Amino acid sequence: MNDIIIVNNPDVVFGDINSRKDGVSGFIRCKNEEEFIEQVIHSWLENSDDFNVGFLSELVVVYNDCSDKTEEILKNLLKIYPNKLKIYHYIPKVFAQGTKEYKDLPSNDYQSLVNYYNFALSKTTYKWAVKIDGDIILEPSKANEIKNYLLQMKPNEYLKLSGINIIMQRGEIYCLSESIFCGLYSDLCLFKVDKDTFYKKDKTCEIMNYPSHYVEFKSESLDINNTLVAYYHMKFQKKYFGFDVYDFKNNNNSNYYPKTWIFILSSHLLSLDKILSKYNISMRDPKEFIVFENDYVDYKKSFIKMLKQSNEKGCDISVWLDEASLFVKNKICSYGGGGRRYAKS
Numbered sequence: 001m002n003d004i005i006i007v008n009n010p011d012v013v014f015g016d017i018n019s020r021k022d023g024v025s026g027f028i029r030c031k032n033e034e035e036f037i038e039q040v041i042h043s044w045l046e047n048s049d050d051f052n053v054g055f056l057s058e059l060v061v062v063y064n065d066c067s068d069k070t071e072e073i074l075k076n077l078l079k080i081y082p083n084k085l086k087i088y089h090y091i092p093k094v095f096a097q098g099t100k101e102y103k104d105l106p107s108n109d110y111q112s113l114v115n116y117y118n119f120a121l122s123k124t125t126y127k128w129a130v131k132i133d134g135d136i137i138l139e140p141s142k143a144n145e146i147k148n149y150l151l152q153m154k155p156n157e158y159l160k161l162s163g164i165n166i167i168m169q170r171g172e173i174y175c176l177s178e179s180i181f182c183g184l185y186s187d188l189c190l191f192k193v194d195k196d197t198f199y200k201k202d203k204t205c206e207i208m209n210y211p212s213h214y215v216e217f218k219s220e221s222l223d224i225n226n227t228l229v230a231y232y233h234m235k236f237q238k239k240y241f242g243f244d245v246y247d248f249k250n251n252n253n254s255n256y257y258p259k260t261w262i263f264i265l266s267s268h269l270l271s272l273d274k275i276l277s278k279y280n281i282s283m284r285d286p287k288e289f290i291v292f293e294n295d296y297v298d299y300k301k302s303f304i305k306m307l308k309q310s311n312e313k314g315c316d317i318s319v320w321l322d323e324a325s326l327f328v329k330n331k332i333c334s335y336g337g338g339g340r341r342y343a344k345s
Helices: 037-045 070-080 100-104 113-122 142-152 256-266 272-278 299-310 317-333 339-343
Strands: 005-007 021-030 058-063 085-090 126-132 136-138 157-165 167-169 172-176 189-192 198-201 206-209 228-233 269-271
Touching: 021 037, 021 113, 037 058, 037 070, 037 136, 058 070, 058 113, 070 085, 085 113, 113 198, 113 206, 142 157, 142 189, 142 228, 157 172, 172 272, 256 299, 256 317, 269 272
Parallel strands: 005 085, 021 058, 021 126, 058 085, 157 228
Antiparallel strands: 126 189, 136 228, 157 189, 167 172, 172 269, 198 206
């Protein structure tokens, strides 16, 4: 039986790319994902005996600085998937997006988020790879669709996988107007691993570097923005609505703090059924296969309460003004509301 591998010195070593086996590796980096990590892993590996549509040859999970039950859950899942699941405990504390450390650290520093991502990718062993987040649940029918697209793809093509951000209020499923979709801009892709496929630092977050000859896979049967809408994103169903990863308590001047306030104050509920109909997307009702722990009475009040508690020091006015200006510019320049940076996460 496999054990969790402890990593004190997480050097990124890809090895011989040409020796990789045929198949697809999934890789997840996670911190305090106890709420959905079990459902996520089941969905991407097998779902259940009824669906039996798992398409991954392996799933690599790397976790860092967890204070909840994530580790315990992962240990139990190793017993269920001993031949497909590989788990690494990344010991050096990784600094979040928006922190001073994130901006200052070189990409290969053990505490860099970029190194963390590249380490996870380097532990995959199959020719193709797909990045998975710890709170995205694959819709059961989409595994076969991904497999079918993979058969059509050339080695230099990558398939963009997008999802729908959902939230439950009074028993009904909704999207938030300022963040309906995620993954529209190559955040999560299925791609062939190459010596030049790696994550690099951008101004505010990590981004994937593809070789110059890599291009998007295109098909008339794909969904919005040439993506396959394949999963439900459970970020807003979490206790802290997903913003705890930014650690506002210790990073009060993170640009993500005013960004989050602007997002929640400008958002409103949109029915999931109407979204699916509007964009002609075929997805099963999430209540059929996802367990929802939270059913909000008033999501906005709950969100604002948590946000206030997360940053008692407050944020400098200059950071607020920068984010407000960016939001307005994106509103003017983008379709669908919210702008690229606000609509993607």
